[in-house]
Amino acid sequence: MAKEVDGMIKLQIRGAAANPSPPVGPALGSKGVNIMEFCKQFNAKTQDQAGKLLPVIITVYSDKSFDFIVKTPPVAVQLMELSKLKKGSQEPNRVKVASVTWDQVHDIAQGKMTDLNAFTIKSAMKMVAGTARSMGITVSGTFPSNI
Amino acid sequence: MNQLELSIEKAGLNEDVKEILIAQLLNAGFEGFEENDIAIKAFCPEKAMESDIQGILKSFPLTGSIEYKYSFRVMPEKNWNEQWEKNFSPIVIEDKILVKASFHELPDLETTVIIEPKMSFGTGHHETTRLMLREMLQMDFSEKEVLDMGCGTGVLGIVAKMKGASYVLAVDIDQWAYQNSVENYQRNQIRQPFDVFPGDRSALEGHTFHIILANINRNVLLEDMAVYYNTLKDHGILILSGILQDDKAVVLEKAKESGFSFASSLNENKWISLNLRK
Secondary structure, X not given: OOOOXXXXXXXXXXXXXXXXXXXXXXXXXXXXXOHHHHHHHHHHHOHHHEOOEEEEEEEEEOOOOEEEEEOXXXXXXXXXXXXXXXXXXXXXXXXXXXXXXXXXXXXXXXXXXXXXXXXXXXXXXXXXXXXXXXOOEEEEOOOOOOO | OOEEEEEEEOOOOOHHHHHHHHHHHHHOXXXXXXXXXXXXXXXXXXXXXXXXXXXXXXXXXXXXXXXXXXXXXXXXXXXXXXXXXXXXXXXEEOOOEEEEOOOOOOXXXXXXXXXXXXXXXXXXXXXXXXXXXXXXXXXXXXXXXXXXXXXXXXXXXXHHHHOOOOEEEEEEOOHHXXXXXXXXXXXXXXXXXXXXXXXXXXXXXXXXXXXEEEEOOHHXXXXXXXXXXXXXXXXXXEEEEEEEHHHHHHHHXXXXXXXXXXXXXXXXXXXXXXXXXX
16 A cells, blocks of 8 residues: 655755755654655765755655655756856846857756656757746857757 | 754745746855745855845846745754654664664663664664674674774764774764764763764874774765775774665775775665675
């Protein structure tokens, strides 16, 4: 029989660096989950992505056990890292603060395909480009025709 | 360490805006985030936050069309794992080692350790600790000088002392673990000589050991391998845990490169331990 779900917790924490401090501690501890067990499992699972901000969705069951799914780093974080941007534009429509190429957009989109609910790489790229525009980041060049 | 919590109401924020906001706050020094039905919460150590958060929110994209409702609070440091720790189950390893809390009323085994973990790792509930304890059951600790690296609750060093080790040095980089080890050594009435140090491999300078126990993780074990080799006496034993089955080859390769020879390995579920010799 499937285990009864007690709740879902959505966190974003750095890979291989989960510790009992907030947000992990209060979010899991209040549900009676062994925080140290989660930290050990999460850190092992993400040891190849050390330091990257990773969304994680934790399902807590009524017997205090848990499962979790780790997603790829958020698009906005990847774009900021890529363009070495400290903050987005205050007026993204008028003031452009950085630019990325369609190749770079393609790379981010490819990694995010499963998380973005996109059926095709083309639609995933358009979503990534949309986030870039909202941050005042221009995508340079024309959309590749061979995709 | 006290933590600063910035809570921003989600109403009116679409997915794009939420994502960009988190990216900005990450750059501003926030380290972790939680999203619930009502708000996005961002956290960082209170002392680390030097940036002007209100300034960040003010200069955030789309501020013209979005009004943020946000609040701050300081969360004092506390044992977040208290609820689980109030009622955890005891652990028995091969009918010989019992790890329990003071509230468990159970007959002692050959080796019985009382642990109150206080947010430290090492109660025997995780495979990596159980693998270490199983390795230790096969070993002779009489008159041996032992290092417990990444000691957590201190359980491994305490067992080593109970099994006859002449000296144990327990080291952990985490302040809670350091403090907790000190308490657990006292709780189990472990006799001197032993030391508990807060810190990392730099705490090992000037020491050598017959046995090193290191239940940490792949990345740290790979980084510290050469230090373990140099810190072991000739013919010393290194027991490693915190390694996934998939990482066995890479850790073994590094161990051999550092001068160790492979003796044996144990496994439980997807985790393994390695028994290496100098």
